[in-house]
Amino acid sequence: MKMKRKVLYNVVAVFFISSAISCMPINATERGAEPKETVASAAMTEPAPEPAAMEAEKAPAPMLMAQLDMQDAKPVDPKTINPARKITPGGSALYEKAPEPLTVTQCAQCHTSVFMKIKNNGGRHQIHCQDCHQLFHAYNPTKNNFQEIMPKCTQCHVEPHGPQFTDCMTCHIIPHTPLNVPLNDLLEGQCGNCHTGPSGELTKYPSKHTEQGCATCHHTKHGNIPSCMECHDTHIPNQTLEACKSCHPVHKPLEITYEAGQETTCSACHDGVYETWTASPSKHSGVSCVDCHPVHGQIPQCSMCHTQPHDPKMLAKFPRCLDCHIDPHNPPVNK
Numbered sequence: 001m002k003m004k005r006k007v008l009y010n011v012v013a014v015f016f017i018s019s020a021i022s023c024m025p026i027n028a029t030e031r032g033a034e035p036k037e038t039v040a041s042a043a044m045t046e047p048a049p050e051p052a053a054m055e056a057e058k059a060p061a062p063m064l065m066a067q068l069d070m071q072d073a074k075p076v077d078p079k080t081i082n083p084a085r086k087i088t089p090g091g092s093a094l095y096e097k098a099p100e101p102l103t104v105t106q107c108a109q110c111h112t113s114v115f116m117k118i119k120n121n122g123g124r125h126q127i128h129c130q131d132c133h134q135l136f137h138a139y140n141p142t143k144n145n146f147q148e149i150m151p152k153c154t155q156c157h158v159e160p161h162g163p164q165f166t167d168c169m170t171c172h173i174i175p176h177t178p179l180n181v182p183l184n185d186l187l188e189g190q191c192g193n194c195h196t197g198p199s200g201e202l203t204k205y206p207s208k209h210t211e212q213g214c215a216t217c218h219h220t221k222h223g224n225i226p227s228c229m230e231c232h233d234t235h236i237p238n239q240t241l242e243a244c245k246s247c248h249p250v251h252k253p254l255e256i257t258y259e260a261g262q263e264t265t266c267s268a269c270h271d272g273v274y275e276t277w278t279a280s281p282s283k284h285s286g287v288s289c290v291d292c293h294p295v296h297g298q299i300p301q302c303s304m305c306h307t308q309p310h311d312p313k314m315l316a317k318f319p320r321c322l323d324c325h326i327d328p329h330n331p332p333v334n335k
């Protein structure tokens, strides 16, 4: 900070001094002074010093001019000031300190609504106003320069979604709440360009969900995840959303996978089998549906689990195991 101010001071000093210098020749010729006293000749005859040092040498010149101004200045006649107008006592002390840059809360004293937007929904845009607004209070309607002075996303972001998405504010409509992306026709046509996974699955595994538009399910606002129960009943009472998703991957809902312990769901559609299996005294009632039907609809071979239990001669006569064992869900057992 101190360093910055010192640099600023030097720059300002050099500016004043050099403008004074540039006036000097004119003043000098007007006063009919010798040409050899001009800055130009002095600079040429002397060995070239550091530029700053060179100008510092000429410092007395502006002092001289200031003194001339002071000589002209007369005290103001108090009678020429309107007595009805109260003037706060002032003086040079008011102007001693260089002004500090405005803080965020100082901007907010006037721009309360912008501040509140960033405070509540600014997300990772909770940065200093002036990081974005390097130029502000520069709008001039006669120049129609509003867009020109507003911050550009590309000052900080480099194509976060790839080169086909360059018109940032068509989607991020309010930079102070950057994650507020409205769900409009423009966005709807683009889902698959950013989310290749879901759109790929819906195409590769045709189901009735493929016929639904993305925004039929992801409605209301971008990123919204719907519950299956918005559109479907559960198979059995009190079934959880997590259960639905565990069997049906939503973008390929017919690629069903399930685990042991979910037999009651099967009962919703196969209640006969389920009743038989649950009531069976056989050891098969201890084998879960998924062990025998690992993929929905698939019928297992007994040999998946049983090695040859009988005399091959007998089996040659009766090749179908279920001719004798009748029902895999309730094979008759000797008690």
Ligand code: HEC
Binding pocket: 104, 107, 108, 111, 114, 115, 118, 125, 126, 127, 128, 129, 130, 131, 132, 133, 147, 150, 151, 152, 153, 175, 176
């Ligand atoms: C991430 C960058 C960013 C930050 C941080 C930011 N702004 Fe902005 N602001 C913008 C952009 C971009 C626009 C132009 C919006 C447009 O073109 O509609 C803008 C517009 C504005 C406008 C004029 C339009 C309006 O919405 O009223 C004001 C006033 C404003 N900002 C004030 C602030 C203040 C005050 C802060 C800090 C509290 C702040 N901004 C922080 C990027 C930013």
Ligand code: HEC
Binding pocket: 102, 103, 106, 107, 108, 109, 110, 111, 129, 130, 133, 135, 136, 137, 138, 139, 140, 149
């Ligand atoms: C004393 C009140 C006040 C303060 C403090 C203030 N502004 Fe403003 N600002 C205004 C007014 C008044 C306008 C013009 C009307 C409008 O757009 O709201 C404006 C306009 C703007 C605009 C849009 C027009 C333009 O010319 O840039 C931006 C951006 C902006 N201010 C940013 C800021 C930032 C950033 C800060 C803090 C560094 C700040 N303002 C501090 C009063 C203030």
Ligand code: HEC
Binding pocket: 122, 123, 124, 125, 127, 131, 132, 151, 152, 153, 154, 155, 156, 157, 168, 169, 172, 175, 178, 179
């Ligand atoms: C002064 C720099 C700056 C400017 C200008 C800027 N941003 Fe950002 N933006 C950031 C930073 C920093 C982050 C946070 C990045 C991080 O944490 O990885 C961010 C994050 C974001 C995020 C994610 C927000 C979140 O909460 O997750 C979005 C969206 C975004 N910017 C959009 C924009 C858009 C659109 C514009 C132009 C209107 C813009 N930004 C202009 C600096 C900027």
Ligand code: HEC
Binding pocket: 153, 154, 157, 158, 159, 160, 161, 165, 166, 167, 168, 169, 170, 171, 172, 179, 181, 186, 187, 190, 222, 223
């Ligand atoms: C077609 C619409 C669209 C366009 C155009 C677009 N974005 Fe986005 N952007 C989005 C959506 C949707 C998100 C996700 C927002 C969310 O997380 O809810 C997003 C997220 C982001 C994020 C956060 C990324 C993350 O992984 O957290 C940043 C940063 C961002 N956008 C910046 C930009 C910038 C900069 C541009 C312009 C170069 C831009 N966006 C153009 C729609 C768009």
Ligand code: HEC
Binding pocket: 161, 165, 183, 187, 188, 189, 190, 191, 192, 193, 194, 195, 214, 215, 218, 222, 223, 224, 225
């Ligand atoms: C410009 C790119 C972009 C576009 C276009 C886009 N999104 Fe996103 N979307 C994102 C980003 C970035 C995120 C946040 C990061 C993430 O979770 O992948 C996101 C997040 C999501 C999420 C939440 C993911 C989660 O795990 O919570 C859903 C759902 C979503 N988008 C659906 C959609 C739908 C539907 C569309 C079309 C209407 C769409 N998106 C258009 C970039 C985009």
Ligand code: HEC
Binding pocket: 191, 192, 195, 197, 198, 199, 202, 209, 210, 212, 213, 214, 215, 216, 217, 218, 225, 226, 227, 228, 245, 250, 251
């Ligand atoms: C039938 C309703 C439905 C349709 C149609 C649908 N989604 Fe989804 N989507 C969901 C549900 C439900 C989830 C949550 C899944 C989860 O949590 O396992 C989800 C999750 C997501 C996610 C976040 C998780 C992930 O898989 O990355 C994204 C992104 C997404 N969907 C994008 C899309 C896009 C893009 C489309 C259109 C091409 C689409 N969805 C079509 C219901 C749907």
Ligand code: HEC
Binding pocket: 206, 207, 208, 209, 212, 216, 217, 226, 227, 228, 229, 230, 231, 232, 244, 245, 248, 250, 253, 254
């Ligand atoms: C926005 C509504 C909506 C949501 C949310 C939704 N679906 Fe669907 N789903 C449908 C429609 C519509 C169909 C077709 C129904 C018909 O034609 O009878 C369907 C069909 C299905 C089918 C049968 C598919 C076929 O091709 O036969 C399954 C399975 C399914 N949904 C599971 C789910 C699951 C699981 C969820 C949650 C992860 C879910 N759905 C979320 C609307 C939705």
Ligand code: HEC
Binding pocket: 228, 229, 232, 233, 234, 235, 239, 240, 241, 243, 244, 245, 246, 247, 248, 256, 257, 258, 259, 262, 265, 266, 296
């Ligand atoms: C244990 C696995 C499992 C669970 C858990 C499960 N399902 Fe299913 N679901 C299936 C099977 C198997 C089918 C039959 C598919 C077929 O017809 O080929 C099915 C069919 C469907 C169908 C299409 C047929 C119909 O009845 O309309 C919908 C819709 C569906 N399920 C929605 C859901 C929802 C919603 C949930 C959560 C409440 C859910 N499923 C939980 C396995 C499950």
Ligand code: HEC
Binding pocket: 235, 258, 262, 263, 265, 266, 267, 268, 269, 270, 289, 290, 293, 296, 297, 298, 299
């Ligand atoms: C939503 C209803 C529904 C649910 C829940 C359901 N199924 Fe099915 N299942 C069917 C329909 C409809 C068929 C016949 C059409 C087909 O093959 O897809 C079937 C067929 C079968 C078949 C093949 C029948 C044959 O004659 O070839 C088996 C085995 C089966 N299901 C086992 C199960 C198991 C195990 C569960 C529990 C994890 C289950 N089902 C859950 C509806 C369902």
Ligand code: HEC
Binding pocket: 263, 266, 267, 270, 273, 274, 277, 284, 287, 288, 289, 290, 291, 292, 293, 299, 300, 301, 322, 328, 329
């Ligand atoms: C020990 C293995 C085994 C177990 C455990 C088992 N099944 Fe089966 N299931 C079979 C075999 C083998 C068939 C074929 C029967 C046939 O060809 O007549 C079958 C046929 C079916 C069929 C179609 C024929 C019918 O009777 O409707 C359905 C539906 C079915 N099983 C559902 C289930 C369900 C639901 C469960 C769990 C409650 C289950 N199965 C448990 C082996 C088993």
Ligand code: HEC
Binding pocket: 281, 282, 283, 284, 287, 291, 292, 300, 301, 302, 303, 304, 305, 306, 321, 322, 325, 328, 331, 333
């Ligand atoms: C997923 C594996 C699996 C499949 C497939 C299977 N079984 Fe079994 N079976 C078992 C198990 C485990 C037992 C119990 C063994 C034990 O405890 O000694 C059993 C026991 C039996 C028993 C004795 C029942 C009792 O309660 O004592 C018979 C009979 C039987 N299986 C016949 C069959 C027939 C016939 C088929 C084909 C239609 C078949 N099994 C398919 C796993 C299977």
Ligand code: HEC
Binding pocket: 302, 303, 306, 309, 310, 314, 315, 318, 319, 320, 321, 322, 323, 324, 325, 334
């Ligand atoms: C001609 C009738 C018949 C045929 C065909 C048959 N079984 Fe059996 N099986 C029986 C009888 C009877 C028993 C009961 C023996 C007992 O309880 O001691 C039995 C018992 C079993 C047992 C239980 C053995 C134990 O130690 O508890 C299994 C497992 C078995 N059979 C599997 C099969 C398989 C697999 C096939 C087809 C390859 C098959 N059976 C074909 C009549 C048959």
